[in-house]
Amino acid sequence: MADSLYANAVIGDASLRNDPRGSEFAIALALAFYLAGCTLLVTTGPTLGALHAFAAFIVLTAVGALNQLLPVLTHAPNARAGSISALALAFAFGFSLLIAGFYGAPTFAPAAVVLATSAIVWVVWSLFRLARGESERRTRMLLAVALAAFLTAVGIGAGMAGQLAGFAEVSLALSIAPIHAMLAIGGFAGILVITISYRFVPMFAIAHAEKYGHWAPAWTAVLGVIVAAASLTGSTIGARLGLASVVVALITLGAQHLTTIASRLRARLDVSLQYGRVAWTFAAGAALTAFAATWITELFPSVIALALLGWLSITILGYAYKVVGFLTWQGAKARMPAARLPALGSAVDLPMAYGALALLTAGALATAAFMPFAPQIAQIGYDLYALGGMTAVVSIARLAALYLFASEEGRGTEIDHRATR
Numbered sequence: 001m002a003d004s005l006y007a008n009a010v011i012g013d014a015s016l017r018n019d020p021r022g023s024e025f026a027i028a029l030a031l032a033f034y035l036a037g038c039t040l041l042v043t044t045g046p047t048l049g050a051l052h053a054f055a056a057f058i059v060l061t062a063v064g065a066l067n068q069l070l071p072v073l074t075h076a077p078n079a080r081a082g083s084i085s086a087l088a089l090a091f092a093f094g095f096s097l098l099i100a101g102f103y104g105a106p107t108f109a110p111a112a113v114v115l116a117t118s119a120i121v122w123v124v125w126s127l128f129r130l131a132r133g134e135s136e137r138r139t140r141m142l143l144a145v146a147l148a149a150f151l152t153a154v155g156i157g158a159g160m161a162g163q164l165a166g167f168a169e170v171s172l173a174l175s176i177a178p179i180h181a182m183l184a185i186g187g188f189a190g191i192l193v194i195t196i197s198y199r200f201v202p203m204f205a206i207a208h209a210e211k212y213g214h215w216a217p218a219w220t221a222v223l224g225v226i227v228a229a230a231s232l233t234g235s236t237i238g239a240r241l242g243l244a245s246v247v248v249a250l251i252t253l254g255a256q257h258l259t260t261i262a263s264r265l266r267a268r269l270d271v272s273l274q275y276g277r278v279a280w281t282f283a284a285g286a287a288l289t290a291f292a293a294t295w296i297t298e299l300f301p302s303v304i305a306l307a308l309l310g311w312l313s314i315t316i317l318g319y320a321y322k323v324v325g326f327l328t329w330q331g332a333k334a335r336m337p338a339a340r341l342p343a344l345g346s347a348v349d350l351p352m353a354y355g356a357l358a359l360l361t362a363g364a365l366a367t368a369a370f371m372p373f374a375p376q377i378a379q380i381g382y383d384l385y386a387l388g389g390m391t392a393v394v395s396i397a398r399l400a401a402l403y404l405f406a407s408e409e410g411r412g413t414e415i416d417h418r419a420t421r
Helices: 002-011 020-044 048-074 079-100 108-131 137-167 170-205 216-231 236-262 271-293 297-335 350-370 380-405
Strands: none
Touching: 002 048, 002 216, 020 048, 020 079, 020 297, 020 380, 048 079, 048 108, 048 137, 048 170, 079 108, 079 236, 108 137, 108 236, 137 170, 137 216, 170 216, 170 271, 170 297, 216 236, 236 271, 271 297, 297 350, 297 380, 350 380
């Protein structure tokens, strides 16, 4: 039944749940970097420093979310909260050094060392946990592909940071930057979002999982990313073929997303799925714009805006309403087993959440539209997006605070999977 799948996968069987504190800490750091990215976008524009603040947001969210999801979805081994927190701190330190380097500090070399070391530890450890998993073979395979793409992207990025530190010609770093971006955005973050969506969308909608369709579009996206990344600096035809495959995959996945939502058992569409519906539109737009950019190179900044600010960030923020809510509820329940906690279905401030979504959408669209051809008015997009991002983070923080600061005497409706209908 979809109800039991949803409850078990999101809330989880007690024997499969990690201590939520490690994931909470990683996601809190992620949201801090997201706020930093929004601030830098407004104050310094779409610089590489701002771009990598958003990259830190995605990576740290992945660290926290996968730590919690691997045992529940795949029956992989649990991890200690302290280990996840230490790993999150290492990534945060490395990204801080990298961002500082883009603003003039002599920190590229140490950033490369810290980030490369952190990536190797996390990827090897995560692959070991995936190999120990006992279910969800296709999920584990796609997650392994995403992690491999991440490690490759970090390796290239570390080499680029070394070049920027003065160990080689900067022109070499510029020449391989498109491959780094394709692997990081498409190969790692994109495949990760696609893989998790196969499970999250039916769960959040309380819909039949098979409505999300077969896994062929996901593997088509993988193949397209590999071909495009291998061809970006050499074969224009190869890049177009790869990107065309990604376009087909993302449009198909977006259609499956809408089909799943239409088959839901809920009376009201979940806020996370409203974010996801907008995000999949950005995904298709980013892929189509990337395909067009093989002819009109000025469009490449728009691709980054649509993919990073639109598809990936809006998806993650949307899922965060559920993930952060359940993690903090789980922690509160562990502290106070007898407490009656507010139901998650009524805990989100919907006007604030939807207001944030409207601002994020308008800001990402304006940024993508104006940045390549009218940069003098693109600041409008940056300001709208940053305001939406900050509003979304405040909304998520208010949700978390309901459970983090709950007391035994608190009044509410005991949360279970029925409360999410």
